[in-house]
Amino acid sequence: MSDQTGAVFDLGYKPYEGTRLGRSGAIRAIIKDGMRRVMGIRRKARRKVYPWTLVAFAVLPAVVFVGLAFFLSTFSPDAESPFGGHAEYMGLTGAIVMLFFALAAPELLISDREEGVLSVYSSRPMTAWDYIAARAGALFAVVASFVLFPNILMYLGFAALDADGLGSALVGNLGDMGKVILTMTAYIVGYGAPALLISTYAKRTGPAAGIYLAIMFGSAGFAEAFQDVNFTGARYGTLLSFLQHPEVIRSWVFGQTQTAAPINAGFKPWASLLVIVLVAVLTVILMHRRYRDEL
Amino acid sequence: MTTTTGPAFASAPTVEVDDVSKWFGQKVAVSGISCSFGPGLTGLLGPNGAGKTTLLRMLTGLILPSQGEVLVKGQGPRTNVDRYREIGFVPEESALYGSLTGEEYVAYAARLSGIANPEQAARQAIETVALSDAKDRTVGGYSKGMRQRAKVAAALVHEPEILVLDEPLNGTDPVQRAHLINLFQELAGNGCTVIVSSHVLQEVERMTERVIAVVDGKLAAAGDISAIRRAMSDIPYRVAIDCDQPRRLGAALLDNETINSVSVETNRIHVETSDLAGLGKVIAGLARDIDTRLSRFSPEDESLESVFRYLVGRR
Numbered sequence: 001m002s003d004q005t006g007a008v009f010d011l012g013y014k015p016y017e018g019t020r021l022g023r024s025g026a027i028r029a030i031i032k033d034g035m036r037r038v039m040g041i042r043r044k045a046r047r048k049v050y051p052w053t054l055v056a057f058a059v060l061p062a063v064v065f066v067g068l069a070f071f072l073s074t075f076s077p078d079a080e081s082p083f084g085g086h087a088e089y090m091g092l093t094g095a096i097v098m099l100f101f102a103l104a105a106p107e108l109l110i111s112d113r114e115e116g117v118l119s120v121y122s123s124r125p126m127t128a129w130d131y132i133a134a135r136a137g138a139l140f141a142v143v144a145s146f147v148l149f150p151n152i153l154m155y156l157g158f159a160a161l162d163a164d165g166l167g168s169a170l171v172g173n174l175g176d177m178g179k180v181i182l183t184m185t186a187y188i189v190g191y192g193a194p195a196l197l198i199s200t201y202a203k204r205t206g207p208a209a210g211i212y213l214a215i216m217f218g219s220a221g222f223a224e225a226f227q228d229v230n231f232t233g234a235r236y237g238t239l240l241s242f243l244q245h246p247e248v249i250r251s252w253v254f255g256q257t258q259t260a261a262p263i264n265a266g267f268k269p270w271a272s273l274l275v276i277v278l279v280a281v282l283t284v285i286l287m288h289r290r291y292r293d294e295l
Numbered sequence: 296m297t298t299t300t301g302p303a304f305a306s307a308p309t310v311e312v313d314d315v316s317k318w319f320g321q322k323v324a325v326s327g328i329s330c331s332f333g334p335g336l337t338g339l340l341g342p343n344g345a346g347k348t349t350l351l352r353m354l355t356g357l358i359l360p361s362q363g364e365v366l367v368k369g370q371g372p373r374t375n376v377d378r379y380r381e382i383g384f385v386p387e388e389s390a391l392y393g394s395l396t397g398e399e400y401v402a403y404a405a406r407l408s409g410i411a412n413p414e415q416a417a418r419q420a421i422e423t424v425a426l427s428d429a430k431d432r433t434v435g436g437y438s439k440g441m442r443q444r445a446k447v448a449a450a451l452v453h454e455p456e457i458l459v460l461d462e463p464l465n466g467t468d469p470v471q472r473a474h475l476i477n478l479f480q481e482l483a484g485n486g487c488t489v490i491v492s493s494h495v496l497q498e499v500e501r502m503t504e505r506v507i508a509v510v511d512g513k514l515a516a517a518g519d520i521s522a523i524r525r526a527m528s529d530i531p532y533r534v535a536i537d538c539d540q541p542r543r544l545g546a547a548l549l550d551n552e553t554i555n556s557v558s559v560e561t562n563r564i565h566v567e568t569s570d571l572a573g574l575g576k577v578i579a580g581l582a583r584d585i586d587t588r589l590s591r592f593s594p595e596d597e598s599l600e601s602v603f604r605y606l607v608g609r610r
Contacts (some may be wrong), residue, residue: 019411020380020453029406043394116388120449122357123384124407125376240409 026126027134027283034138036102037111050103055146058096062150066157071088073161085158086151086176087254090183092216093147094246098191098216102145106208107133107194114204118294128295132287136196140188147187151180179253190276191216193283194242200283200290216243223261233267248272302518303507305333309488310354315363317349320518324349329361332457332490338499338506339492340599342607347492348387351461354490355384364601367457381407383455385446387462393435396591397426400434400449408453420448425474439466447475457488464498476502500599508606511571515606524602531555532571535602537563537583537591548579565595 014268023170033042039055040048112135121131154176155170162169194211202208217244244260251258254267262272308331317325325346332354341347345414353359353365354459356372356379366373372378392400398417405413405420425445429437434445443466450458460479464472469595478500483489493499499506500520508515508523516523538544541564553570568574582589591600 021409021411022407023376025409025411028406029403033403115390117390117392119357119384119386119388120404121407123355123379123382123386123450124404125409126407127376143566244431262324278445 011244023126023130026124027130027137030121030131030134031138031141034108034135035142038139038142039063048121051100054096054100058093058146059150059153061092062153063088069157069161086154086180087165087250087256088253089151089154089185090147090180090250091247093150094187094250095185097143097147098243099213100146101139101191101195102209102212103204104139104142105192105199105212106202106205109196109199110202110205110208122295126295128288128291130233131295132291133282136192139192139196143188143192144184147184148180150176160233182253183250186246186253186273187278189280190242190246190249193276197231197279197283197286200287218246220261223265227265228263236266238262238265239267239271242275242279245272246274249276303330303514304336305331305335307333309333309368311364311366312350312354312488313364313366315350315353315360315365315418317346317358317361324508325513327362328512328514329363330507330514330517331490331607334483334488335490335505336479336491336503338503339490339509340493340496340499340506340603341492341509341515343494345509347494347509348461349512350509351384351459351490351492355382355459357384380453381456383450383458385443385450385458385463386462387465389442390446391434391437391442395435396431396433396445397421397437397441397445397448398430400445401452404449405452410453413452413565415451415610417448419450421445423451423478424448425471438606440468440471443467444471447478450511454488458474458482458490460489460491462493463491464493464495474496485580496599496603498592506599507576508603516602520599524605526599527602527605530568530605531567532574532597533595534566534568534571534574535563535591535593535595536566536578536589538587540585540587543585544582544587546593547585551577551581563591 037043039051064273112121155173159169159173160166162172164172197217198212199208200226202211219240223238223241223244226234226240229237238261241261244262248258248260248263248269249272250256251260252272258264260272263269299544301395310332312328312330315328316323316327320609328350333415339347339351339392344374351359353360354367356365356367367378367382370378372382392403395403398414398421401420402413402417405416410416418427418430421427424447426441426444426448434442437445443463447463449459450460458479463479464475466477476498479489479491483503491499504519506520507517508525516526518526536544539562541559541562545559545564545566548554548557548566553568553572553573555567556567557567558565566574578589578592596605
């Protein structure tokens with residue numbers, strides 16, 4: 001039998017002696033955390049259902065369209081795609097973007113306040129601006145991913161089927177991707193800003209999502225009503241159609257026929273752009289006012 | 296700063312509080328407090344609602360004073376966020392993401408502080424608070440004591456020079472408490488400015504001699520516990536004296552002008568005096584005169600609890 005031995009280990013403080021990064025490292029960490037949070041990663045299954053269902057609705061049709069286009073091309077190589085192009089697809093994803101923001105924005109902002117974790121951020125080398133930018137950045141990055149991915153798939157897939165060859169189709173259709181990015185930005189800012197604004201002040205995630213959807217759909221109904229009212233200045237009421245402004249931009253960018261209330265009331269598309277920008281600026285100002293004392 | 300000397304002020308301050316007040320609407324939470332904190336451990340005492348948490352949140356820049364100024368190493372933390380590299384803060388509230396594991400949470404805190412190797416730093420900090428066995432469990436399943444230790448690890452992970460802890464021992468068991476107290480003392484001994492608030496006086500008494508007491512939002516006392524007690528000259532001292540003839544000794548003591556009252560038990564008398572030092576000088580002679588043997592002479596109210604009770608009672 002060997003001699004008994006013993007040791008006492010030092011549990012004392014062992015300081016970190018490595019490199020220290022700037023605020024950008026903190027912002028990246030918050031963005032990554034935010035992306036995981038809105039997608040329900042490392043959370044209970046019921047937290048994953050809503051975001052992943054919406055992502056599936058955004059992505060799967062493109063996969064099916066491209067797959068069917070390949071399949072049909074074996075019968076008729078010169079046939080046009082029967083499923084429409086990027087403009088139509090952006091119309092579909094626009095609705096999904098709005099529904100995604102309805103729950104993801106409250107999940108990001110309200111949960112931090114509910115769980116009392118703002119002090120985790122406020123006692124670190126970062127500002128209220130950093131927090132706001134990182135939280136919004138996380139949301140926008142996720143949305144941009146599931147909007148861009150199916151459009152890139154369609155861009156590549158349809159180019160591969162193009163009679164002029166892949167290379168020339170990729171170059172020739174590059175402008176479509178530019179339009180996709182412009183439209184996506186309009187959706188993200190136009191639908192995201194009101195969602196962030198409501199989540200900045202609402203106390204519970206469920207009611208915040210309900211208020212957001214009520215405002216978006218309610219404002220569209222309100223605008224539709226105002227376009228038919230016949231008194232001076234009534235047409236300005238159509239500018240409150242937060243739901244339709246990104247749609248106006250989509251039709252504007254892709255050169256499609258405009259049917260939205262603000263256009264029917266005689267406004268040019270740039271009026272919708274102006275409203276989107278104004279709401280975004282107002283959101284940023286009010287978010288900073290809300291968080292500057294706590295962060 | 297106005298005045299920077301006296302027991303409320305540290306000789307080499309890292310955190311300076313200059314005539315700071317904070318009010319929320321009509322309620323005054325902190326009123327005109329001036330003090331400073333330097334390397335070593337300082338206990339911040341006060342009954343519930345005294346303004347401790349508000350003061351700590353101002354020290355760390357989480358809220359701005361309504362009046363006055365707080366400087367961390369010469370700068371306001373809110374105007375220079377880089378100061379937060381030198382501050383670690385354990386808030387009283389939960390401040391935890393329940394879905395993250397202990398290690399993920401502490402590593403996240405490390406990333407927020409700009410640590411280049413957050414996983415390694417997190418493992419070290421978790422080991423420091425003796426939470427390694429539970430580091431892979433989600434924080435949501437932690438006990439209250441484990442949550443407290445996770446918060447302490449997150450506050451330590453970037454090696455702050457100033458550590459501010461708001462009721463850090465709440466919910467910890469005796470072993471965890473002893474470990475954390477040792478840790479705070481070790482950090483303080485290594486030159487860290489450690490400020491610990493607590494309303495559990497025995498904990499503070501175990502940790503440090505230097506306290507700052509806040510009552511009703513005002514600075515009620517500061518300095519060493521025994522010095523604070525001595526400064527309360529209007530409150531008589533209570534002393535327990537063990538001897539074999541307590542009634543005779545009690546009667547003899549009552550002839551002395553500095554003795555306010557005497558109560559007698561079987562082998563002990565309790566004396567109230569306004570002059571503790573004077574009593575110490577005469578007691579031996581009195582005992583000799585009446586031929587009684589003294590076995591114990593001990594002040595009964597130099598404990599932090601007694602001092603604190605007096606402070607709160609003075610308002």
